[in-house]
Amino acid sequence: MKALLLYPRFPQSFWSYDRFMEIAGLKAVLPPLGIITVAALLPQDWEIRFCDRNVNLETDADWEWCDLVILSAMLVQKPDFHALIQKAIRLGKKVAVGGPYPTSVPQDSLDSGAHYLILDEGELTVPKFLAALTQGKEQGIFRSSEKPDVTQSPKPRFDLLQRDAYLMMAVQFSRGCPFNCEFCDIIVLYGRKPRTKEPHQIIAELQNLYDLGWRGSLFIVDDNFIGNQRNVKRFLRELIPWMKQHNYPFTFITEASVNLAEDDELLQLMSEAGFYAVFLGIETPDQDSLQVTQKLQNTRNPLAEACRKINDAGMLIYAGFILGFDGERPGAGERIQAFVEQTSIPQPMLGILQALPNTALWNRLQKEQRLIEGVGVTEVGDQNTLMNFVPTRPVAEVAREYAEGFWTLYEPKNYLRRCFQQCLSINSPSQRKQTMQFSPGKGLRLVAQLIWLQGLRRPEIRLQFWQQLWTILRRKPQVLNMYLGLCAAGEHFWEYRTLARERITQQLGYDPLEVVILPDFQSSIQELTPLK
Numbered sequence: 001m002k003a004l005l006l007y008p009r010f011p012q013s014f015w016s017y018d019r020f021m022e023i024a025g026l027k028a029v030l031p032p033l034g035i036i037t038v039a040a041l042l043p044q045d046w047e048i049r050f051c052d053r054n055v056n057l058e059t060d061a062d063w064e065w066c067d068l069v070i071l072s073a074m075l076v077q078k079p080d081f082h083a084l085i086q087k088a089i090r091l092g093k094k095v096a097v098g099g100p101y102p103t104s105v106p107q108d109s110l111d112s113g114a115h116y117l118i119l120d121e122g123e124l125t126v127p128k129f130l131a132a133l134t135q136g137k138e139q140g141i142f143r144s145s146e147k148p149d150v151t152q153s154p155k156p157r158f159d160l161l162q163r164d165a166y167l168m169m170a171v172q173f174s175r176g177c178p179f180n181c182e183f184c185d186i187i188v189l190y191g192r193k194p195r196t197k198e199p200h201q202i203i204a205e206l207q208n209l210y211d212l213g214w215r216g217s218l219f220i221v222d223d224n225f226i227g228n229q230r231n232v233k234r235f236l237r238e239l240i241p242w243m244k245q246h247n248y249p250f251t252f253i254t255e256a257s258v259n260l261a262e263d264d265e266l267l268q269l270m271s272e273a274g275f276y277a278v279f280l281g282i283e284t285p286d287q288d289s290l291q292v293t294q295k296l297q298n299t300r301n302p303l304a305e306a307c308r309k310i311n312d313a314g315m316l317i318y319a320g321f322i323l324g325f326d327g328e329r330p331g332a333g334e335r336i337q338a339f340v341e342q343t344s345i346p347q348p349m350l351g352i353l354q355a356l357p358n359t360a361l362w363n364r365l366q367k368e369q370r371l372i373e374g375v376g377v378t379e380v381g382d383q384n385t386l387m388n389f390v391p392t393r394p395v396a397e398v399a400r401e402y403a404e405g406f407w408t409l410y411e412p413k414n415y416l417r418r419c420f421q422q423c424l425s426i427n428s429p430s431q432r433k434q435t436m437q438f439s440p441g442k443g444l445r446l447v448a449q450l451i452w453l454q455g456l457r458r459p460e461i462r463l464q465f466w467q468q469l470w471t472i473l474r475r476k477p478q479v480l481n482m483y484l485g486l487c488a489a490g491e492h493f494w495e496y497r498t499l500a501r502e503r504i505t506q507q508l509g510y511d512p513l514e515v516v517i518l519p520d521f522q523s524s525i526q527e528l529t530p531l532k
Contacts, residue, residue: 001133004066005039005050005160006058007032008073008080012499013383014349017167019491023449025442027165028054030219033156033172034099034122035072040154041126050160053080063091071114072099075356078108078381085112096129098122100189104357105378106141117141121175121190123148150175150195155205158212168217168253171205173197173235177224179257181281182293182364183322185356186223194227199238206242210249217276220254225278227257229266236269243274253277253318259297261306267313276482277316280307285339286332289325294360307343312427316482319345323402324353326392333401340409344421346486347493350406352398354378355389365389375507384503400512403504407513410497412461412490416454419486420468423479443481450488 010016017029032052039048049066051058069088073081078101088095089112096116102109103119110117116139118129124144132140156171163169176194177186209218226232243250252275260266260278270278282303283295290298307317321336333350340348354377355362365371373379376388386395408414454465465487472483505511 001043001046001068002066003042003046003048003068003070004058004062005035005048005070006084007035007050007052007054008071008077008084009053010077011079011382012496013076014351014496017489017492019495020489021167021492023453023488023491024167024446026167027056027162028052029167030170030221031158031161031163031166032072033170033221035070036156036158036160037153038070038072038098038118038122038126039157039160041122043130048157048160050157052161055162055165063087063093066093068094068096071095071097073097073101074099075101075104075377076381076383077101082108082112085109085114089113098125100185103189104185115139119143121148123150123153147176147191147193147195151198151201153197153201155208158205158209158214163212163214168219169209169214170219170221171202171209172221173202173225174222174227174231177227177257179224179295179297180360181295182360183353183356185359188356188358190223194224194231196228196231196235199235202235203238203242206239206250210246215249216251218250218252220252223255225254225256226260226263226266229263233266233269236266236273239273240269248274250274251276253279255279255281257297258282258303258306259300261309262301267309267315271314275315277318278310279318279320280310282319282339283322284325284328284332285335286325286328289328289332292326304339304343307345308425311422311425314427316422316426317343317345318347318349320349320351322351322353323405324387324391324398328391328393328398330393330397331401333405337405337408340418341414344418344425346415346419346422347489348409350402350409351383352385352402353387353391354385355387382503384500386504386507396508396512396515399504399508400515403501403512406497406500410490410493412458412494413464415490415493416461416464416468416487419483419490420472423472423483423486424476426476426479426482428476428478446488447484450484453491454487 012018015029021027036050039050042048049062051062069084071081071084081101085095085097095114096118097109097114098118102117106117106119116129118125119141120143124146125142128142129140132142174194174196175190176192178192178194180187180192252273254275256278258280282298283293284290285303287299310317323332336350355365355371357378370390372388372390376385377383378388386399391398454461456462472480501511501513
């Protein structure tokens, strides 16, 4: 079998870092770990060609050569995903699809003409697909209600990647999360019992990347790295000597729940292993909203104190925030802004709540007949969308707080100030290289571009740029790479905030930042939106 594995393009989004990639001479932030793991599950006698369309496009010769096209996608990749299915059908090729998007909304893939749907987790469903091919079946849907033992997962095919085109490499230690947040589809896709690889297994993957020549940052893509704290500690205790033996070739970033701050031993182990950053799902500082959405782990201790403890352990904080929870009080956007300023989180990901398919939120809103068709990320594959349900407060009010919050948080002076303050607040450990890493050539290019763009070309931040850079060099030079990387990422966010505002304006039919809403008219604000 000649299989062409394609990973669809991402639209410009919060995480695409388009302008940053251009400045750094890179193509994409992360490789698609799922599809290169699927590649490792395919028969060894198959011929495989792989293209991440975010890095380079497949050729006409690739399409002519293949017998089978295999696609994997997330919701945000929806437009290119369907275009690729339809092209394959036109060319008479068989199409197999999988990944989070087809698993959540399989009918979409069927409607586009996909022949084989390899859903859920590939370790169990790829063998079913291969058996169907052997039997000559022309189509099929392959599912599994069970969860695979990830200690049996193969090493991803890192050799298929154009590795120097990425900002980071990626590995996965665990799947699943023990918590029960109402809006989250991770527990729907991967379950509430975290399953982990064995320490030797994940270290073998790191060794593979090391042998392939990778040096620099690695994203451990677990949706909650600390879901199984016992096994995480086992892994970290083996990772630390490996890192030391190999002269600290990697630095790590991951995602974790806020209760990370409650475990001093875990923080210490992550610090010693070379973790320089962590993404936290903070969502909102409003305790009542956290209760409503069942994010109870965020209510046990003060959130700002948790952020301080993680900074003290030497880690930069990225964080997600959401507007639009049921019962949310007006001004939630302003309270998020105040929390971000208090904690100096450089890159807060502010979003509008979406009811994702099959989540507890989706099921509840469906029973309440509050779901709306034709809007939201599930429908259009775009992060900057209004909620796909009737909220408990006016849509226009939520939209205004979102647009205003995003615009203000990513105002250049505000953004650079938070980058500066966050880097100064990090208690940098003694290990070298515990920060964002770039290859020497790309690092020099990034610095040169940054000096031109922010140190010379932008008069509104020129003085601030030089003053902050000098202070970092004088007081904390060990975080210089991290600081410069954050500054460069600002070029992406300053473009993206305009795009986010335009997308919301297009949906509302007016610019929410240009409408002044007087308190007397709050009750009639709903009439300003087509979703009333």
